[in-house]
Amino acid sequence: MTTAMVAVSIFAFNLLDGFQAALTPRNIGLALVGCLLGTLIGVLPGIGPITGVAILFPITLSLGLDDAATLILLASVYYGSQYGGSTTSILLNVPGEASSVVTTLDGYQMARQGRAGQALAIAAIGSFIAGTASVLGLMLFGPPLSEITTRFQSPEKFMVVVVAFATVSSLAGRNLAKGLLAVMFGIILSTVGTDLQTGVVRYTFGELKLQEGMDFVVVAIGLFAVSEVLSLLEDTVRGEQVVFQKAERIWVTFKEFMFSLGAIIRGSVIGFFVGLLPGTGASVAGFMSYGLEKRLSDTEGTFGTGDIRGVAAPESANNAAAGGSLVPLLTLGIPGSGTTAVLLGILISMGIRPGSGNVFAETPELIWTLIASMYIGNLMLLLLNFPLVKMFVKILEIPPWFLMPMILVISYIGVYSVNNSSLDITIMTLFGVLGFIFRKLEVPLAPVLMGLILGDDLEQNFRRSLVASQGDYTTFVDGWLNIILVLMALGVLFLPQILSRVRGSSVNDEFADAGAEV
Amino acid sequence: MSDRLLGLVCLALAVWYTVEARTFDGTGFGSGPVGPKTLPTGLGIIFGALALYLILRPDGEPRWPTRQALWQIGLVIAASYTYGQVMQPVGFIFASAAIIVIIGMLFKARLQLLLPLSIAFPVVLAFIFNNWLELRLPAGWWGGF
Numbered sequence: 001m002t003t004a005m006v007a008v009s010i011f012a013f014n015l016l017d018g019f020q021a022a023l024t025p026r027n028i029g030l031a032l033v034g035c036l037l038g039t040l041i042g043v044l045p046g047i048g049p050i051t052g053v054a055i056l057f058p059i060t061l062s063l064g065l066d067d068a069a070t071l072i073l074l075a076s077v078y079y080g081s082q083y084g085g086s087t088t089s090i091l092l093n094v095p096g097e098a099s100s101v102v103t104t105l106d107g108y109q110m111a112r113q114g115r116a117g118q119a120l121a122i123a124a125i126g127s128f129i130a131g132t133a134s135v136l137g138l139m140l141f142g143p144p145l146s147e148i149t150t151r152f153q154s155p156e157k158f159m160v161v162v163v164a165f166a167t168v169s170s171l172a173g174r175n176l177a178k179g180l181l182a183v184m185f186g187i188i189l190s191t192v193g194t195d196l197q198t199g200v201v202r203y204t205f206g207e208l209k210l211q212e213g214m215d216f217v218v219v220a221i222g223l224f225a226v227s228e229v230l231s232l233l234e235d236t237v238r239g240e241q242v243v244f245q246k247a248e249r250i251w252v253t254f255k256e257f258m259f260s261l262g263a264i265i266r267g268s269v270i271g272f273f274v275g276l277l278p279g280t281g282a283s284v285a286g287f288m289s290y291g292l293e294k295r296l297s298d299t300e301g302t303f304g305t306g307d308i309r310g311v312a313a314p315e316s317a318n319n320a321a322a323g324g325s326l327v328p329l330l331t332l333g334i335p336g337s338g339t340t341a342v343l344l345g346i347l348i349s350m351g352i353r354p355g356s357g358n359v360f361a362e363t364p365e366l367i368w369t370l371i372a373s374m375y376i377g378n379l380m381l382l383l384l385n386f387p388l389v390k391m392f393v394k395i396l397e398i399p400p401w402f403l404m405p406m407i408l409v410i411s412y413i414g415v416y417s418v419n420n421s422s423l424d425i426t427i428m429t430l431f432g433v434l435g436f437i438f439r440k441l442e443v444p445l446a447p448v449l450m451g452l453i454l455g456d457d458l459e460q461n462f463r464r465s466l467v468a469s470q471g472d473y474t475t476f477v478d479g480w481l482n483i484i485l486v487l488m489a490l491g492v493l494f495l496p497q498i499l500s501r502v503r504g505s506s507v508n509d510e511f512a513d514a515g516a517e518v
Numbered sequence: 519m520s521d522r523l524l525g526l527v528c529l530a531l532a533v534w535y536t537v538e539a540r541t542f543d544g545t546g547f548g549s550g551p552v553g554p555k556t557l558p559t560g561l562g563i564i565f566g567a568l569a570l571y572l573i574l575r576p577d578g579e580p581r582w583p584t585r586q587a588l589w590q591i592g593l594v595i596a597a598s599y600t601y602g603q604v605m606q607p608v609g610f611i612f613a614s615a616a617i618i619v620i621i622g623m624l625f626k627a628r629l630q631l632l633l634p635l636s637i638a639f640p641v642v643l644a645f646i647f648n649n650w651l652e653l654r655l656p657a658g659w660w661g662g663f
Contacts, residue, residue: 062653177571181528184565188535191561195554200542202554203535226598229621230591236625237587401627405618406639412601412614413643417653425602433595440580441524459557471551 015139018368023376027072030065031373034076035380039388041077042084043395044403049081049339050446051228054220055407057346058414067350068366072373074346078339079377082322083127083385086315090119100318102286106303106310117389119311121252122260124385126316130268131378134323137272138371146331146360148481154464155475159485160355161458164334166489168341168447176497178443186451187458189214196456197463209423216345216453218415218424219431223445224338225411226432229404231439236400251386252308260312263293267316274317275324285321286314323374330354330367333454338446345453356457521576528569536562590624597621609658614640 021027041052056077060070082100089100090107103123110119152160165187169179192203193213204210267289274285293313294303303310328334333355335341347354352363359367415428435445469475477486539558583591597620605613618636623629644660647653 059651062647062651064652175577177568177575178577181565181568181572184561184568185528187561188531188558188565191558195542198543198554200554202542202558203538230594233590233594233624234583234587237584237590399625399627401622401625401632402635404625405621405636408598408621409614409618409640409643412605413610413647413653413655416605416655420654422602422605422656425605426599429595429598429602432598436591437524440582441520442577442580443524462557463552466552466556 012139014364014368015135015372017365018370018372019376021068021365021369021372023372027069027373028376030069030073031076031376031380032384034073035080035377035384038077038080038082039084039087039381039384040080040395042081043087044084044398048224048228049078049085050220050342050449051224052081053077053339053342053346054217055225055411055414057342058217058417059410062417068369070350071346071366071370074343075370075373076377076380078343079322079374080381081339082319083124083381086123086127087120087385087389090116090123090311100286100315102290102314103311105290106305106307109304109306110308110311113306115306115308118252118256118308120385120389122256122264122308122312123315124382125252125257126260126264126267126312127319128378128382129264130271130316130320131323131375133268134272134275134320134326135371135375137276137320138323138326141276141327142330143360145327146354146358149331149355150358150361151481152356154461154468155478156481156485157356158458158461158465159476159482159489160332160334161454161461163485163489163492164332164355164454165447165450165458166493167334168450169444170492174442176493178441179447182438182443182445182447183451186448186453187455189219189448189452190455191459196460207423209419209421212419213456214427214452215418215424216342216349216449217418218428219452220342220345220449221411221415222428222431223435223438223448225407226428227435227439227445229408230432230436232400232404256308260309263289263297263309263313264316266293266296267313268320271317271320272324275321276327285317285324289313289317319378326371326374330359333457335450338449341446341450341453345449348453353457519576520579520582522573525569525572525576528572529566532562532566532569536566594621594624605658606656607658609660610644610655611637611640611660612658614643 037056038049038052042049053074057074060073063070065073085100086103086107089103090111093104093108107119107123110116165183169183170176190213192210194201194211201211270289270292271285274288290303290310290313293309297309298307325335325340329340329344331354333344333353335344344354350366352359352366411428412425415424416422418424438445438448465475466473476482536559539555539562542553542555542558582588597617601613601617615636618639619632622632622636644655647655
């Protein structure tokens with residue numbers, strides 16, 4: 001017991017250090033800018049969190065900031081865009097990200113009844129409380145779990161990447177085969193370029209620039225941003241338009257807050273633990289807590305007709321899950337969603353490789369600064385959104401003829417800045433076409449990105465393992481850690497399928513609908 | 519049918535990828551028991567198997583764009599591709615202005631608003647990036663900043 005308390009107090013000190021690092025005027029300024037930009041991105045139709053973070057990452061690099069500051073800025077963007085996504089769920093019935101799909105159920109109904117302000121307020125308050133809870137949880141669970149990674153040899157590291165791949169393919173849509181196909185395609189992309197160990201040049205079509213390999217930023221912007229512009233163009237030609245509800249000001253009465261508090265607390269707890277499990281992202285957490293809340297508190301059948309608890313529960317849960325999913329992300333390097341996959345790519349490009357080492361021990365400053373900044377971001381969003389929601393809602397009125405070309409031009413700058421190469425713009429365009437076709441055929445995009453980001457790790461650990469075992473493939477199932485990892489991979493892949501056979505398909509179709517947008 | 523087509527394309531990619539992998543020299547320094555060809559070979563085989571599965575068990579048809587939408591999407595792709603080709607010689611500002619006009623028109627902009635914006639926006643961006651951020655966008659016909 002005492003050792004546990006000592007451990008907790010050490011983590012608390014680390015977090016305090018993190019706050020100290022994050023709370024310089026410059027960093028607070030960056031968090032503020034990040035939250036504003038993020039909310040903007042989340043609110044704008046056509047750029048989701050993945051696109052936003054992917055476009056901003058190279059531009060952030062051109063600011064010449066240090067690693068901690070870059071992380072603070074991008075983490076704030078990530079948080080802000082999540083919240084912006086909830087705003088559009090409530091006002092537009094258009095979820096910004098899969099995690100806020102459930103929020104539309106009661107949130108949009110509330111908005112139609114003229115109670116958009118309360119819905120937005122409870123979403124912000126619930127997210128803040130859940131965010132606080134999940135930072136505490138992360139502090140408790142992160143470091144000890146991260147300890148395990150020090151026991152990982154190459155075979156275990158290889159298997160962890162396999163688990164990550166299994167996770168993202170099973171999450172990402174209705175058809176598991178398409179999820180796996182997307183991951184494999186991503187890994188195939190990662191093998192383009194010069195092989196690090198032997199110097200052999202692979203799959204470059206003789207193009208010199210490709211010898212350095214495919215850059216994940218170029219691929220991400222192409223797959224997500226360009227294809228989104230193409231999709232929106234198709235909608236415009238069809239004449240489809242969204243109708244949004246207005247929110248005059250955000251507020252909630254104390255009585256309404258107390259009415260929702262139970263839902264917020266339950267949502268936070270469920271969300272965090274669901275987020276902990278690799279393979280269950282924020283969207284699953286939202287559905288689970290909504291389902292539970294409905295069973296528990298919906299005595300008068302008001303859920304789905306604009307019940308404030310139906311907004312409070314999933315909004316708290318998805319925020320807590322975003323915090324909880326940092327545990328597998330920072331300890332094992334397993335991202336739970338497309339956006340966290342991009343965050344992982346950014347960490348890797350900074351030389352921080354969770355899962356391959358104990359990042360809580362190796363780079364404590366950066367990790368705790370990141371955690372502290374997410375918390376500060378939460379607080380800032382709470383403060384920002386109350387006065388500024390009207391402005392954010394105005395942004396929705398920006399016409400697509402202005403927005404779409406601007407998004408493209410900023411994407412071009414982002415892509416160009418990666419290598420100062422216009423070939424990257426051509427590659428981005430090709431991936432945009434591919435992304436559009438994949439969207440149509442319901443081939444999920446996030447796994448492609450994951451495959452590309454983690455493919456190199458997969459191969460390096462694959463080869464190191466086989467060097468150590470002198471070519472014996474049983475090394476990958478040798479030892480209890482590996483067995484557990486193999487079972488985890490099989491579990492996340494096939495458990496949802498088996499469960500849906502047993503229980504009937506309705507719930508899982510909802511999950512799949514949510515996942516398809518990840 | 520669409521899924522089958524995707525499966526066929528992926529199958530072709532898998533075959534090419536695997537055959538190509540066999541040509542990598544795995545005997546050089548640092549290759550160990552498995553060289554640069556082993557993982558790609560395995561990947562190609564799994565990828566091919568998944569492609570076959572898709573050919574045999576395709577999903578239903580998606581809603582493809584109408585002919586008119588397809589034509590417009592094609593135009594955006596062509597414009598974006600051309601942007602990559604001409605950005606260096608023409609420069610960021612003029613290339614961007616052109617693509618803003620093309621895409622703005624497709625999204626039904628009014629030309630009298632679009633034209634001034636199409637120049638102003640890239641000029642502002644170029645100014646910010648070239649002067650305040652550590653990035654040099656190609657100047658091209660515009661000349662220096």
